[in-house]
Amino acid sequence: MTGYFITFEGGEGAGKSTQINRLRQRLAQQGQSVLVTREPGGSPRAEEIRTFLLSGQAxxxxxxxxxxxxxxxxxxxxxxxxxxxxLKGTHVLCDRFSDSTRAYQGASGNVDKRLIEGVERVVVADNKPDLTLILDLPVDVGLQRAGVRREGAGEGVDRFEGEGLSFHEKLRQAYLDIAASEPKRCVVIDANRSPDDVEASIWHAVQTRLPLLAVNAKDAQPHGA
Structure with a gap:
């Protein structure tokens, strides 16, 4: 009995955190066991590396x-x-995963695709997501949203938000290319809409791709049961 592994991807300001929380609440209300995590981070050592990376020291x-x-x-x-x-049957919702490395450091950072794929085969192995939701929106809209969020939280620009417009345009296209190359795993979600509309599209994708997550609470069972 294993849980489903669902990842959320997208550029800056795409609304991943909001939608992950909404999906978590929906699944929890159905009696599903759900864990929300993030990358980089999600474990003590990984969180230390996150601080180093996002501060720009690397x-x-x-x-x-x-x-x-x-x-x-x-x-x-x-x-x-x-x-x-x-392995405990808990469904994992992860804010970014290996597609982010492929997009940010691979396509936008010009790291050879073969190098990224080689490291990914060793590290990720068979632990690929069951479903990847790519939240897509125009770069200028996303950066504006990210700026408003930072101001509200009193935060500064992190390592990647501070990159130029061309970097973020490459990033958006990289995500769309990933989705096109792996259509069975990836679903592109139009994130340039209201949070409610985005949530509805995400739930439709979950119902379509992972129907066991759409059952009623009394019938809920983990993937592989």
Whole structure:
């Protein structure tokens, strides 16, 4: 009996955190066991690496070094958090996963795709997401949203939000390319709408791709039961 592994991807300001929380609430109301986590982070050692990466301290070492640090964090995250939860029958909702490395450091950071894929095969192995929801919206809208969020939280610009417009345009296209190359796993969600409309599209995708998660609470059962 294993849980489903669902990842949320997208550029800055796409609304991933909001939609992850909404899906968690919906599934919890149905009696499902759900864990929300994030990358980089999600385990004590991975959170330490997150602080180092998002502060920009790794940037001088180049995009490939950053990618290796992301995968180091991902390895600990998988070992300490994701795999144990899935094995208990808990569904895992993760804010970013390996597609972010492919998009940010691969396509936008110009790291050779073969290098990224090689490291991913070793670290991720068979622990690929059952479903990846890619929240897509125009870059200018996303960056504006991210700016409003930062101001509200009193936060500064992190390592990746501070990149130029061309970086974020490449990032958006990279995500769309990933979705096109893996249509059985990925669903592109139009995030340039109200949170309620985005939530409805996400729930439709979950019902379509992972019907066991759409059952009533009395019938709820984990993936693999």
């Amino acid at each position: 940037k001088p070492f180049g995009a490939f070094a950053e990618a290796l640090l992301f995968y180091a964090a991902r390895l600990d995250h998988l070992d300490q958090t994701i795999r144990p939860a899935l």
